[in-house]
Amino acid sequence: METLYIKVDENNPEIEKVRLAAEIIKRGGLVAFPTETVYGLGANALEEESAIKIYRAKNRPQDNPLIVHIQEVKELSLLAKNVPAKAYELIEKFWPGPLTIIFEKSERVPYKTTGGLDTVAVRMPDHAVARLLIRESGVPIAAPSANLSGKPSPTNAQDVMEDMKGRIDAVIDGGHSKFGVESTVLDLTGSAPVILRPGGVTREELEEVLGQVHVEENIKEGEKPRSPGLKYRHYSPRAEVFLVVGDIKEQVKKIKELALDFEKKGLKVGILATAQTRGEYRQENVLSAGDRDAPLTISSNLFSLLRKFDRMGIDIILAEGIPERGLGLAVMNRLKRASGYKIIPV
Ligand code: AMP
Ligand code: MG
Numbered sequence: 001m002e003t004l005y006i007k008v009d010e011n012n013p014e015i016e017k018v019r020l021a022a023e024i025i026k027r028g029g030l031v032a033f034p035t036e037t038v039y040g041l042g043a044n045a046l047e048e049e050s051a052i053k054i055y056r057a058k059n060r061p062q063d064n065p066l067i068v069h070i071q072e073v074k075e076l077s078l079l080a081k082n083v084p085a086k087a088y089e090l091i092e093k094f095w096p097g098p099l100t101i102i103f104e105k106s107e108r109v110p111y112k113t114t115g116g117l118d119t120v121a122v123r124m125p126d127h128a129v130a131r132l133l134i135r136e137s138g139v140p141i142a143a144p145s146a147n148l149s150g151k152p153s154p155t156n157a158q159d160v161m162e163d164m165k166g167r168i169d170a171v172i173d174g175g176h177s178k179f180g181v182e183s184t185v186l187d188l189t190g191s192a193p194v195i196l197r198p199g200g201v202t203r204e205e206l207e208e209v210l211g212q213v214h215v216e217e218n219i220k221e222g223e224k225p226r227s228p229g230l231k232y233r234h235y236s237p238r239a240e241v242f243l244v245v246g247d248i249k250e251q252v253k254k255i256k257e258l259a260l261d262f263e264k265k266g267l268k269v270g271i272l273a274t275a276q277t278r279g280e281y282r283q284e285n286v287l288s289a290g291d292r293d294a295p296l297t298i299s300s301n302l303f304s305l306l307r308k309f310d311r312m313g314i315d316i317i318l319a320e321g322i323p324e325r326g327l328g329l330a331v332m333n334r335l336k337r338a339s340g341y342k343i344i345p346v
Helices: 015-027 048-058 075-078 085-094 130-136 157-164 202-208 248-266 295-311 330-340
Strands: 004-007 031-033 042-046 067-069 099-105 119-123 172-175 184-187 194-197 239-247 269-273 286-288 316-320 343-345
Touching: 004 015, 004 157, 015 031, 015 042, 015 130, 015 157, 015 172, 031 130, 031 157, 042 048, 042 067, 042 130, 075 099, 075 119, 085 202, 085 248, 157 172, 157 295, 239 248, 239 330, 248 269, 248 316, 286 295, 295 330
Parallel strands: 004 172, 031 172, 067 119, 099 184, 239 316, 239 343, 269 286, 269 316
Antiparallel strands: 031 042, 099 119, 184 194
């Protein structure tokens, strides 16, 4: 299949170009498009056959549900039932934006879209191109991240093409995603709200509305890092990732030691540093993710840098940890998973 490449103005997308992509969605095809979090791989959320194509293109396990994207709050009633009052407070404050909310699903949403679940994940993206595409398609758009399953999510159209060229009908190039990590997934179907995935809307921001919010962890505080398992591979570059956490001076010391050890074994080492520590390392392949005091600068670069290390032919990535506050929680969640929980405390 030939993948159509559509370049648009990200702030004022040309309507005739977006309509080309919307026609593909209406015909049941797949279109990758920019959002403020990462690029999504979109299809008609209300058609089973369209949703199936997403799983196939990504090699995504059939039980991993898709997020449904809307562009007006009134579309929510088509997708969800028994929407709790709290949800409207969150919607008022955080939509459009990087918050996905889990609701009971309506009959209209096919089980293929929800990975067989009776719940549906819904979000309203804050991106002119995404909003126009949904409007012109006339249907809610199911869209997971536009990467092959297991790989880092794409944050620009070139990274989408790296994984999806020839597998999807079109990609809309609307520049670089602002957040660079996926949306926060918040489950409102239980007795208390739970963050299933930390993301662009922070725990602290949600707690201003909801009071204390629990974050579901795959690995508990103080628990020993598990050995890498296929089951946990996610956001993973080809290179093996090790995440060093703790006092920053000690992190740098540890990373220097590890780099020497791996280099002695003949492996090509890359270091994912920060603006503050970049100059500490003498190694050849050191990239700065951004400013430790401004986690948005790090989140927005993280996935594209993991992909860059792969293009550089790096075998081992040694990554610095950052404080798990604000967007730092989402960054660390992605790094832990990218490392397969190979976390080294100092
Ligand atoms: P992606 O957009 O590729 O980052 O994947 C969507 C994320 O949303 C995955 O982590 C899913 O497990 C999660 N998700 C989507 N729908 C649901 C749902 N109904 N219940 C729980 N999690 C969901
Ligand atoms: Mg994904």
